[in-house]
Amino acid sequence: MNSRKTGYWLMKSEPEAFSIDDLKRKRQEPWDGVRNYQARNFMRDGMRPGDRIFFYHSNCATPGIVGIAEVATDAYPDPSQFDPESKYFDPASSREKPRWMLVDVKFVKKLKRTIRLDELKGHDVLVETPLLRKGNRLSVMPIAADHWKYILSLE
């Protein structure tokens, strides 16, 4: 058997563009528009269906973790890269050699409260987690299993 431990991730979204409530309503969505190679590589090479995701609201009044989602598919080419009408269109990409990949993400639940970024910064055990490293702007990043459990316990 090719078994594998569950992976844990954090994905950022601006709530004005796509919030946890939007995901709840739609139940499942392709995570399109990622145009950063490191973030793409995490989706393409790291994520597997069933992996758990912290849904994070960024660039808003109260940045923080607001819900839990789950990886619903393996990675496949992001259709928006081929669409000239899309703001995510990438003329340098082609269907033969797609540059950008995505996974579908499905809603699991909203947290009872927002676990705020400024609150997370107060926990010394989390200093190594990518979200809290200085200057980190990645929109998709891994979370260590013990950090996942610890953060969940704060809810």
Next chain:
DNA sequence: GCCAACGTTGGC
């Protein structure tokens, strides 16, 4: 709105 901390692009 500001701006630090990036990542990307392109001239050389």
Next chain:
DNA sequence: GCCAACGTTGGC
């Protein structure tokens, strides 16, 4: 391959 210029992210 170097690196300056540029664009973006995202907290504040």
